[in-house]
Amino acid sequence: MRESDSPATLRWPRPIGSPVLDSLRPVIEGSRHVRTDVARIAEVARWMAYEELPFPRFGLDFDPATDRERAIDFTMVSNTINSAFSDFETGVKFETELEGRTWSDSQAMTSCLKRAMAEGIPVLDGRYLAAVTRSELDAIFSGNIEMPMLDEKLAVLNEVGRVLAERYDGFFHNFLATCSPRLFDGGKGLVDRLVHEFPRFDDTSPYRGRTIRFYKLAQLAYWGLYSGFQGHGGFRIDDIGSMTAFADYIVPVAMRVMDIMVYTPELDARIERHELIPRDSDEEIEIRAHMLYATALLTEDINALRPPELQVIIPQVDARLWGSYHATHWPHHLTRTIMY
Secondary structure, rough: OOOOOOOOOOOOOOOOHHHHHHHHHHHHHHHOEEEOOOOHHHHHHHHOOOOOOOOOOOOOOOOOOHHHHHHHHHHHHHHHOOOOOEEOOOOEEEEEOOEEEEEEEEHHHHHHHHHHHHOOOOOOOOHEEEEEEEHHHHOOOOOOOOOOOOHHHHHHHHHHHHHHHHHHOOHHHHHHHOOOOOOOOOOOOHHHHHHHHHHHHHHHHHEOEEEOOOOOHHHHHHHHHHHHHHOOOOOOOOOOOHHOOOOOOOOHOOOHHHEEEEEOOOHHHHHHHHEOOOOHHHHHHHHHHHHHHHHHHHHHHHOOOOOOOOOOOOHHHHHHHHHHHHOOOOOEOOOOOOOO
C-alpha cells in the first residue's frame, strides 16, 4: 500500500446507515493485495457526473400491477440461486431454450423457472422446494450443460424451502409482509431478517478476526423489487439510500479498467491465468470490499457535481458500471461460491 493510502490518510465515505459499508474499514486499512486510488475516483467523477445515470426500471418476470405476490415470490426465489452460471473448468455458460430464444446466465435460470411453472411445477412454493431432489432440479434446469453448482443450489433451495414452509405458509411474500419497510432496522429490517432467517443470504467473510458484510444477493433482490415496482404501486423501502453496490465479478472489472482499483502484479497474474481465487481468501475479500468502498466514494464525488434534483444513490452507479462492462473480454476473478 502506498504511503498516501495509509490508514491515517484514508478518505472514508460518509455514513449512510449501512452495516455493509460500516464493516469494510479493517479490509480497506489492512489490504495487501488490492488498493483504491482515491484521486482517480475524483477524475472519473468529473466526467461521469454529467452522464444521465437514470434510475433503472428493471422488468419483473410477472406483472407487479396484476400479480404482485407472484412477482415478489419469483424475484426472491430466483435470487436464492442467482450465482455461478458458468462452468468453472471450461468457462462455458449455462444456456437454455424458451419461446424460440436462447437464454444464458441468470436469464437462462429464470427461463427455466418460468418453463417449470408453465408445466405446473410449483417452484415458488417452499413446500415443494424443501423436498425437491437433485434429479428433479436437474430436469428443471435442462440446458446445454448441467447447471453449475447444482448440488449447492439444491442445498440452498431445500434450506430456504424448509424455512418458508415452516414459518410463512410456503411463500416469500408472507415473509416480507412481516418485515419493517427498511433494509436495516435494528434486526427488524428486510435485509436484517433475510440474512438471519435464511442463512443462504448471510453473505459475510472473516477477515483477521473481524466479520465483513457484503449481503450481495439480499440487497440485489430488494433492489429488483424496488425498481421493478416503480409505477406499479411501489415496493416500500424507506432507507433505500443505505443500499450499497452489489459485490460481484463485473464491477471490479470496471474499476480495474478505469484504474480505480489496483491489484498487485501477483493477483493480476492469477486472474489473467483464470486461477480460482478461494472463497474467503484475503484476495477475494479485498476485491469485494474495495469495490464497495470505491463505488461509495465515486457516488459521493458524482453527487458533489450534480444539482440536488439529480442526486443518485450507489446502486445507480453500480448499474452504470455493470451495464457497461458485463460483456467485456477483460478477465474477472473467479471464485467458486453461491454468494454471487
